[in-house]
Amino acid sequence: MDALQDFCVADLKGSPTINGFACKDPKTVQASDFSFGGLHIPGNTSNAFGSKVTPAFVTQIPGLNTFGISMARVDYARGGINPPHTHPRATEILTVIKGTLEVGFVTSNPENRLVSKVLRKGDVFVFPIGLVHFQRNTGHRNAVAIAALSSQNPGVITVANAVFGSKPDIPTDVLAKAFQVDRSVVQKLQAKF
Amino acid sequence: MDALQDFCVADLKGSPTINGFACKDPKTVQASDFSFGGLHIPGNTSNAFGSKVTPAFVTQIPGLNTFGISMARVDYARGGINPPHTHPRATEILTVIKGTLEVGFVTSNPENRLVSKVLRKGDVFVFPIGLVHFQRNTGHRNAVAIAALSSQNPGVITVANAVFGSKPDIPTDVLAKAFQVDRSVVQKLQAKF
Amino acid sequence: MDALQDFCVADLKGSPTINGFACKDPKTVQASDFSFGGLHIPGNTSNAFGSKVTPAFVTQIPGLNTFGISMARVDYARGGINPPHTHPRATEILTVIKGTLEVGFVTSNPENRLVSKVLRKGDVFVFPIGLVHFQRNTGHRNAVAIAALSSQNPGVITVANAVFGSKPDIPTDVLAKAFQVDRSVVQKLQAKF
Amino acid sequence: MDALQDFCVADLKGSPTINGFACKDPKTVQASDFSFGGLHIPGNTSNAFGSKVTPAFVTQIPGLNTFGISMARVDYARGGINPPHTHPRATEILTVIKGTLEVGFVTSNPENRLVSKVLRKGDVFVFPIGLVHFQRNTGHRNAVAIAALSSQNPGVITVANAVFGSKPDIPTDVLAKAFQVDRSVVQKLQAKF
Amino acid sequence: MDALQDFCVADLKGSPTINGFACKDPKTVQASDFSFGGLHIPGNTSNAFGSKVTPAFVTQIPGLNTFGISMARVDYARGGINPPHTHPRATEILTVIKGTLEVGFVTSNPENRLVSKVLRKGDVFVFPIGLVHFQRNTGHRNAVAIAALSSQNPGVITVANAVFGSKPDIPTDVLAKAFQVDRSVVQKLQAKF
Amino acid sequence: MDALQDFCVADLKGSPTINGFACKDPKTVQASDFSFGGLHIPGNTSNAFGSKVTPAFVTQIPGLNTFGISMARVDYARGGINPPHTHPRATEILTVIKGTLEVGFVTSNPENRLVSKVLRKGDVFVFPIGLVHFQRNTGHRNAVAIAALSSQNPGVITVANAVFGSKPDIPTDVLAKAFQVDRSVVQKLQAKF
Incomplete structure (x- = not known):
């Protein structure tokens, strides 16, 4: 969906709903519509997987509407995993801010090849659109990653x-x-x- | 990928490889490049799942290159399933040619809602891009479906x-x-x- | 038009109208929104062309909205034709379910080359987007085809x-x-x- | 096809052929690759239709490759027509430089509504992608139009x-x-x- | 944004606003919705730049909505310039109707190469999407150009x-x-x- | 450019060049093709602007080819700026890892409205495609941001x-x-x- 104006800030409560979102009246748009706070705050990893995703998708940043990109922070407890999952509408690029992650994706049938790598701080990795992928904290303390996705609402x-x-x-x-x-x-x- | 000429028939063995395929010399293109036979032949369902997909993707029909569509036949033995799977690059539309199928797809997190239906001969159903879906033959004999997908190479x-x-x-x-x-x-x- | 959520089931009577359709409230979506029945029923070919198209486009299956695909059944009386036509917004892929069809498409100026072939049961053929194409029943009885198109509303x-x-x-x-x-x-x- | 670099000037004689064209080595690109001369020269309308299209498509301007736009000049003798035609891959916008044109397009089935208008110098008109359209010189002397199309190779x-x-x-x-x-x-x- | 119907004439005053525009009721659409007059009228170049752009964008021609193209006339006084600018959402193709123009665009970092050329009547030139470009009237009298852009609302x-x-x-x-x-x-x- | 296979790892030195890049032979693809190291290393800001961008674009990560996303690290010395610039092919989303940034973008003509905000650690901001934008370190020490862009090769x-x-x-x-x-x-x- 190519943008057809400078911006179309999502009217998140608008009616009717459309593909993506209708736009707020441009005159009422504020800088805060393009912003979101808190990606420095560790997510709570006290759960079965030992990980937590903090999204900055269009629901959090209405200014992302029509722009085909979003961001997220992922926290991993020691031994935690971001379990095998897909994004039906996005490729993901991820960089490790802290710790060590073993990451991988699996190609489609019939190969089902696992492409995996151990990432350390400052490493970047790409997970192609729609493929099953995971991350695991293989370090001795918690780990943190910043990810970006090629959709305003990538789905998990x-x-x-x-x-x-x-x-x-x-x-x-x-x-x-x-x-x-x-x-x-x-x-x-x-x-x- | 919008087509930029009437057709770009895939040169399946061409080098270098590109996104999709390079085009055969248009002068050598034949009607057979746009065709494929055998979608009337039952697939062999003697396997653990009791089903078989016969694809008519770009690898089978090079004329599909750049056109964003493909087709397949699916056979189901009695009790057979097409197990939960996704297509990372396509929405699927399917019509039942013979028999009875229970079909369903599951929405993304956090709802993970199962949307399912029993289909009989002549019924059509849509499986949205990237979502987990399945079919099961719930009839008393074999079943057959014709599916189409919104990519020349949808992936399974x-x-x-x-x-x-x-x-x-x-x-x-x-x-x-x-x-x-x-x-x-x-x-x-x-x-x- | 890439989908920006799992689905955006068309609100066919919604107002205002937009490119494609606005979405029904996701909470009210049912499996039936993704379904359509009757593609096993022969169309009435008692007309000048001796053929009948039964569409399963977004108007019939609101769940197709935003997904770039649709389906149709085509019936041909003995000697019937689907007369020369174009789809302004879609490539078509067609498989013969019954009978024999002579099919063809014509390339654009200046060549205006006719690419044609006789199809029998189980054969598949591709008609590139926007090109003039036709089918003719050259068999001794009626013929049936299932077609898929790369738009929710291909136009004829x-x-x-x-x-x-x-x-x-x-x-x-x-x-x-x-x-x-x-x-x-x-x-x-x-x-x- | 979104551009993935500043430009990808078509290597018109390159091998292999791909969707659109491969790029010339950027170091050898010249300003002339983005240019074309002669759109001021009247086309020869001494033919059955009494009109002539002078294209400035990617074949004439290799710098148009990947950019989704092109241009053309159309000359009309007195009484000349640009006969009913479609562009399978482009919408057209046209402005009258000289003379008077009756123009129209026909919507798809089942309405087949003719939307037509008489244009005079300085008037602009839009012909939607894939629809049948025509122009006729209804003035007392020759007419000239400049058209632009939403594809590097719109097809006629x-x-x-x-x-x-x-x-x-x-x-x-x-x-x-x-x-x-x-x-x-x-x-x-x-x-x- | 691919069109999903023959046309979606912009309802310019519609509410809510969306990416592009909502569609007018197709039954109320007139030929005038696809038209605009006055591109033959010289723009007033009595300003600091000595140039004037007369747009035929979606705001002037609501029928352009969803079609990815628009047009403009540019007038240049003697010595006038269309100062360095970008179109954030469109490639531009321009033809000189009258006079002489020096035109150029600058590639992105790190080369920042100026690609420039002197255009005379009938010459055509391409300005790639997003790149800084300009025109200058280097002739001895006023100059006129017709430009087309690959967006209904290219932005300047x-x-x-x-x-x-x-x-x-x-x-x-x-x-x-x-x-x-x-x-x-x-x-x-x-x-x- | 939609991906037409699981991945098309860029053959960065391939010939001929195409829009984006041709693909490496899939059999030779390694996990390292999807990876890049060093985004934790501060860039050298000893320059006139007092800032440094470290890109992780397709040239650094060939596995990004066809996927419409990339990443970068930006370092800012005390008082440093990332001067006004545009990305001709991408929207940018940025999060502050360290320090304080004043950021802003300017809308297109005729408003040229500056939308600006002071960001602190953990804040996220969006810069719409093609618009002029900048960042300035307004804190008392160096600052660091991670940015993602909606193109494999956004251009600066x-x-x-x-x-x-x-x-x-x-x-x-x-x-x-x-x-x-x-x-x-x-x-x-x-x-x-």
Whole structure:
């Protein structure tokens, strides 16, 4: 979606909804519409994955509307992971601000090749659009990354949650056959998400 | 990628490779470059999933190059599934030619809502770009669908294969934490893919 | 138009109208918004052309909005044609479900090369965006095809109708000179459309 | 096709061919690559249509490559027409430099509405992408227009030529049925193109 | 922004505002929505630059909405200039209708190469998207050009005005350091814009 | 430019050159093709502007090719500025890692409104595509920012350099009239760049 004016600051509560967002009246636009604070604040990683994403997407920065880019901070506890996930609408570029991360993405069928690397402070890595990828903190203390994504609203699909935690559930039989395990294994996984 | 000439038939063996494909010399282009046969032939569904996709992508039809569309036939044995997967570069539209299919897709985080429906012969359904989706044959005999995708090379990422069958493996610890199961469960899954 | 969210189901009766359609409230979206029935039902080919297109465009499937793809069924009586036409906003890919079709497209000036082929059941063919193309049933019984198009609303311009059947008419003098025939010939053609 | 560098001047004789053109070595690029002369010279309108298009497309101005725009001059003899045609890859905007033009375009099915207007010197008009359109000199002397198109290579499909003058011919039976006339009428038309 | 219907004539006073414009009800669309008059009328060049741009953008021609193209006339008094400026959203193609113009554009860092040429009547030149460019009338009388741009609303950023004439001012210290001059020089420049 | 495969790692030395880059043979692609090191290393700000940009564009990370995103680190000495500049092909999003920055962009004609804000650690700001923008370190020590841009090769046009430092020079008369100063002032400015 190419921009057709200098900016179209999202009217986040506007009606009707459209692809992206309608624009606020340009006369009421303020510098704060292009801004967001708090990316220096560590996210709370006290969760099962030991990681936390703090987004600066169009919902946080309405001035991003129509511009095809966004940002995020990711915090990782010691041993924490950003579990395998995809962004259905964006490529991601990430740089390590602190710590050590093992990162990787998997190519599509039939190769399903894992392309992975250990990143240290100052390293940058690219996760191509739509591919499954993950990060793991392999250092001895917490880690922090700044990521940017090629969409104002990249979307996140955590594989485990989408597959085993959808509402309602994907039929157990489908998942048992998809993962080639007993239904009981699927049910245990579904219980966790 | 908008087309910049009437057609740019893919030179599939051309060098260098580019985004998509270089074009064959237009003078050597034949009607057969825009064609492909065999979408009436049932795919062999004697496999673990009980389904088979027969693609008509740019690799099969070089005339699709630069045009943002492709097609496929999907066969489903009785009880067969097309397991949860994504297309990183395409939305899919599918129509049932024979039989009955339960189909669904899961929205991105945090909702992970399953949108599903039972389709009968002549029904059409849409799977939005990048979202996890599946089909299951819930009828009493085999089923057949014709699908179209909004890319000349949509890519397929079967979730189970990408996550548990990558080469090399995603570290077992990452998957154990991601799926919140013991490492032994992950290893069993990895052994199957 | 890249999608900026998982889906933007068309609010077909929404106001104001925009490029494509505004989105329904996501909370009210149902599986049926992504679905359409009846592509197994033969279209009524009792007309001058002996063919009938049954569309599954965004007007039929509001869930197609923003996704750049659509589908259609085409029925052909014995000897029926889908007359020369263009899609101003889409490339078409078509597969024959039943019968035999002679298909072709014509390249742009100055070559105006006809690229044509006889298709049988299971054959697939591509009609590049904007080019004049047609199909003819050359078999001994009716024929059926499933087509997909690279736009949610590809548009159809039947050449004869647009040129000789516009409302109001294109000036007769323009058409007489364009087709290099007497005005009386043009008037006869205009009378038919 | 968004530009990914300041310019990519077309290497018009380059090999292999790609979508658009490969780039000349930037070091050898000259101002003349972005230029073209002669749009002030009247085209020769001594032909059946009484009009002549002088293009300034990427083939004439290699510097247009990747930029999605081009220009043309159109000359019209007294009574001359630019016959009904489409541009498969571009919208056109046209301004009258001299004389008087009746212009129009026809919307797609099922309306096939003719939207037309008489333009005088200094008037501007828009012909939407892919729609059939024409111009006619309705003044008492020659007329001249400058047009711009939203593609480096918009393509031109003169309806009469594509339908009745393709090489080889579209089958006479197809055209007879499409235009609902006798085969003999079609053959006369085919003989002229 | 690909068009998703034959046309989406801008409802220039519509509410809410969106990227580009919402569409007028197609039933109320008139030929005049695709038209604009007056590009034959010389612009008033009695100003500091000795030039005047008469735009035919979407604001003047609502029918341009979604089509990615627009037009303009530029008048130059003897010795007049169209001062260094950029179009943030468009490539420009320009043809000289009358007189002689020296034109040029400057490539991005680090080369900052000036690509320039003297154009005479009938010459065409391309100014790549986003690059600084200018025209100067080097002939002995006034000059006129017709330009087309690859956006319905290309935007114009006159460098001197944006840098020294913004409201409020860019801090004087920033400009003094940017242009490596004393603050007093900056203040004089700011006073003029 | 939508990606048409999982990745198309730039063959930076490939021939011929194309829009963006041709792809390396996928079999030879390594994780290092998606990576780049050193974004933690302060840039050398001992220059006239007191700032330094360290890019992570496609030239540094060939894996960015076709993906529409890139990253950069910007260092600012005390009092340093990133002088007024544009990116002809990208919107920028920036977050402050250290220190305090006054940032702003100027809208296009005729408003030329300065939208500015003081950013502190953790603040994020957006600079719309093609608009003139700058940053200034207003803190008492050095400052650091991480920026991301919506192009693999966004381009940088430093206004002062492009206008007063092009090679060859923009004619002095053009600049004198454009900035409404004496030729001697222009010559002094040209001497500095």
